[in-house]
Structure formats: C-alpha cells, structure tokens
Amino acid sequence: MLTALLFDLDGTLTDTDTLHLQAFRDLLHEYDGRALSQEAFEETISGQANAHLFAQLFPELSLADRQAMAERKEALFRDRSPTLKPLPGLLRLLEHARRVEMGLCVVTNAPRLNAEHMLRALGLEQAFAHVLVADELQRPKPDPLPYLTGLERLGAAAGQALAFEDSVPGVTAASAAGIYTVALSTTQSPERLLAAGAQLVIDDFNDPRLWALIEAHRQP
Incomplete structure (x- = not known):
C-alpha cells in the first residue's frame, strides 16, 4: 500500500x-x-x-x-521564473494523493529561497506537508539522507513510498534509500536514469504505466 x-x-x-x-x-x-x-x-x-x-x-x-x-x-x-508550469499530470497526481490521504514531501538540493519561490510560482505553496532542502541537512543527494529524512517526516517506510526524480544524483539518492524510484526524462536520457537506479522512466505524470503502478499498490 x-x-x-x-x-x-x-x-x-x-x-x-x-x-x-x-x-x-x-x-x-x-x-x-x-x-x-x-x-x-x-x-x-x-x-x-x-x-x-x-x-x-x-x-x-x-x-x-x-x-x-x-x-x-x-x-x-x-x-527568470516569475511563473512556472507544472509538468503534465502533476496536478492530477497531487489531487489523487490528497483524496486518498497520502503524505507528500519535496526533497530538493535547491536552496530554500528557490524552493519557496518555485512552489509559489507553481501555485503549490500549500500542497506539501514538508519541504526538505539539502542546505539544512548534513549531506545532500546523491547521499540517501534527504530521502530517509523525508520518509521519517512522513512516518512512512520505504516500501510504502514512491520517489520522483529527474537527475542522476537524485535517482541515486532515492534508490539508495530503498524507495521505488520513478524518473522523469526531462533532463537526462532514460538510459542514464535507469543506470542510476530508476525502476521506471516516464515523460510526465500522465504516463499510463505510472497509474498502473499506483493502482497495483492500492489498499485491498
């Protein structure tokens, strides 16, 4: 689940x-x-x-x-980024997570000023229970600590979570934390992302394979 x-x-x-x-x-x-x-x-x-x-x-x-x-x-x-557009399907996924009461967390190597700016530019300031930034932790990605901290904050086990990443350091960190890692091919080739540890590579959040994965892990 x-x-x-x-x-x-x-x-x-x-x-x-x-x-x-x-x-x-x-x-x-x-x-x-x-x-x-x-x-x-x-x-x-x-x-x-x-x-x-x-x-x-x-x-x-x-x-x-x-x-x-x-x-x-x-x-x-x-x-350069007064407004930003969410990737296709993101709002659908966030609404689904809210409806079924999943915990939501941002885990980023960006500084907090950037994280706050970007969430505001996306209109998602209130969407996430926690926003973890590398500057405030002992070790950034590719170390698994940021994702392990995210799991701790959400009170979730790695086997109960999905991580979404687009970079090699990020995929490395999430997969090392034991989380099933879905990579977005926005910045890297699928081959590089899979080699870093991604278990699924998608173009955006509308990918039917992602929704099949979520459906397969619904509570009985």
Whole structure:
C-alpha cells in the first residue's frame, strides 16, 4: 500500500533546466567570460548541490565568495521564473494523493529561497506537508539522507513510498534509500536514469504505466 510520495523539485515538478542553464551562463560570462555547453551542464551541473558544485566551478574563491556566487546565480534564476508550469499530470497526481490521504514531501538540493519561490510560482505553496532542502541537512543527494529524512517526516517506510526524480544524483539518492524510484526524462536520457537506479522512466505524470503502478499498490 502506498502512503507517501516524495518529489524532487527542479525538472520533476516543473521543467526548469533551461532557466538554470541560462542563469549559469550569465554568471560564468559575468565572472570570467567562460562558456557553458548544454552537454557540460547536463553532465556536471544538473541536480548537484550548490556547496559541492560551486567548489568545482570556482576552486580559487573563498568559501564566502563561493556562497555569494551561488546566491547571485539563484537570484538570476528566480528573476527568470516569475511563473512556472507544472509538468503534465502533476496536478492530477497531487489531487489523487490528497483524496486518498497520502503524505507528500519535496526533497530538493535547491536552496530554500528557490524552493519557496518555485512552489509559489507553481501555485503549490500549500500542497506539501514538508519541504526538505539539502542546505539544512548534513549531506545532500546523491547521499540517501534527504530521502530517509523525508520518509521519517512522513512516518512512512520505504516500501510504502514512491520517489520522483529527474537527475542522476537524485535517482541515486532515492534508490539508495530503498524507495521505488520513478524518473522523469526531462533532463537526462532514460538510459542514464535507469543506470542510476530508476525502476521506471516516464515523460510526465500522465504516463499510463505510472497509474498502473499506483493502482497495483492500492489498499485491498
């Protein structure tokens, strides 16, 4: 029986990778004229937590300066996303979960300001019982801790939950937490997502295979 659904945010509730790519390109151009390809973004940036990512991008900077760069990038992203569209089928899934009283949680490597901004831009500020962000935990994805914490907050066992992810770090984290992981192919190829541990890859939340999975786990 399913009692909990745990969702990543970027690329899962809404397709934001193009906006993040543009924000990173603006930041790197401002800093040292560096270019960033779509391929490099998908391979090395998408889904990573900022602390690790900005240490890689700016090894010469102090910790405080890296944090300032991260805050600048996220401000650029928020400026580009005053409104956002949910992925097809998401509202249907959330309404179903509400109707059958499933617990709902966001588990994201994004900073809290971004998470709050995105949920507001989607009109989903009140949809989730908990919003867990990597900055407030000891370890971000790909470590399973964020998803284990989400299960704990919802009072659910891994076998009672589904996780929805779109990135390799996210899929790795959710599957390592023992949760059946459904990947959205918004940012990565199905092959990469399956290799990272996804058990089902879908284009959006209207996929009949997802609804068959949910139906198969209804309470007798």
